Amino acid sequence: MFNEAGYGYAIAMKKSYNHILQVAISLGQLYGTAVYFVTSLLDGDNFAASAYYYNAYFIFANGWWILIPTIIVIRSWKKICSACQVQEQKKAKAR
Numbered sequence: 001m002f003n004e005a006g007y008g009y010a011i012a013m014k015k016s017y018n019h020i021l022q023v024a025i026s027l028g029q030l031y032g033t034a035v036y037f038v039t040s041l042l043d044g045d046n047f048a049a050s051a052y053y054y055n056a057y058f059i060f061a062n063g064w065w066i067l068i069p070t071i072i073v074i075r076s077w078k079k080i081c082s083a084c085q086v087q088e089q090k091k092a093k094a095r
Helices: 004-012 016-043 053-092
Strands: none
Touching: 004 016, 016 053
16 A cells, blocks of 8 residues: 555655554564564674674664654654544534
């Protein structure tokens, strides 16, 4: 149905479903990052030549793949919740 360009278009054009897409894509990214960390931990972290490389590359460089999607999920979740509250208030006024 959608390809990657379709997701980007919907988000850029602020379609009504853009926050749902952002949550879904960000959760997928967080899942992929979790799988990366868990599999490397189960393998024993043999790639770390020193503590510097471990912290600089494994922790810091990959930390962005956790931080940014988490911020996007929180922001989109708040927008979705506020939209639902507005909708509930409209329904309450209509009664």
